[in-house]
Amino acid sequence: MDDNIEGKVVVITGASSGLGEAAARLLAEKGAKLVLGARRKERIDALVREIAGSGGSAEAAATDVTVRADVEALVGTAVERFGRVDVMINNAGVMLVSPVERLKVEDWDRMIDVNIKGVLYGIAAVLPVMQRQKSGHLINVSSVAGHKVRPTSAIYSATKHAVRALSEGVRQELKAYKIRSTIISPGAVATELVDRITEDDIREAAQPILKMAIPADSFARCVAFAISQPEDVDINEILFRPTAQEY
Numbered sequence: 001m002d003d004n005i006e007g008k009v010v011v012i013t014g015a016s017s018g019l020g021e022a023a024a025r026l027l028a029e030k031g032a033k034l035v036l037g038a039r040r041k042e043r044i045d046a047l048v049r050e051i052a053g054s055g056g057s058a059e060a061a062a063t064d065v066t067v068r069a070d071v072e073a074l075v076g077t078a079v080e081r082f083g084r085v086d087v088m089i090n091n092a093g094v095m096l097v098s099p100v101e102r103l104k105v106e107d108w109d110r111m112i113d114v115n116i117k118g119v120l121y122g123i124a125a126v127l128p129v130m131q132r133q134k135s136g137h138l139i140n141v142s143s144v145a146g147h148k149v150r151p152t153s154a155i156y157s158a159t160k161h162a163v164r165a166l167s168e169g170v171r172q173e174l175k176a177y178k179i180r181s182t183i184i185s186p187g188a189v190a191t192e193l194v195d196r197i198t199e200d201d202i203r204e205a206a207q208p209i210l211k212m213a214i215p216a217d218s219f220a221r222c223v224a225f226a227i228s229q230p231e232d233v234d235i236n237e238i239l240f241r242p243t244a245q246e247y
Contacts (some may be wrong), residue, residue: 006031014092016043018191022216037063065118071185075125090122095193115159187241206226
């Protein structure tokens with residue numbers, strides 16, 4: 001087991017696949033106690049059974065991050081089961097990219113609700129717990145698109161820039177409570193994000209990205225690195241890409 005991970009209570013949103021699932025698997029191996037949230041309850045239930053079968057500790061709660069009560073219940077499950085929350089990973093996200101002129105306003109609303117409000121709901125749910133503890137670690141997932149903008153990504157990039165801005169603000173404001181704050185910005189990582197793009201031509205144009213995409217456990221290792229640091233070390237931001245990725 002790695003120092004500073006074993007025994008920590010970690011809540012993860014969007015844990016049914018991709019980045020969240022990979023982080024859950026790795027942290028379970030390192031001895032963390034997990035509380036996993038996702039809309040697809042059957043997927044996280046299966047993941048919990050797998051973790052438990054390998055000797056790990058995990059709980060699952062059906063969670064739609066656009067519903068504040070769901071996120072509060074997820075954090076409440078962690079507190080009820082384990083008595084505390086050491087790490088909150090606000091990972092749930094969607095990437096519904098398209099040219100602005102197509103006015104896919106429903107997709108814009110969905111990205112704002114999941115990528116921004118979902119992170120805010122996670123912070124709002126866990127912050128009182130961490131303030132009482134006078135300790136904790138917020139890990140918010142942005143993207144390389146939170147650093148750069150390209151055609152079709154304007155609204156998605158805007159949401160991921162917002163994650164970085166609010167994370168930095170939180171970092172500055174919560175020093176009195178010894179709460180750490182980390183932004184993780186992945187590049188092309190193999191997840192379901194591309195498959196969920198609603199515009200057929202944009203989804204097809206994004207397929208070459210998948211050829212260079214690196215496995216989701218690359219993200220999990222970044223999470224573990226940030227958590228494993230001594231309590232007086234705050235890893236504020238990690239931006240990583242496949243070696244082959246230019247953008």
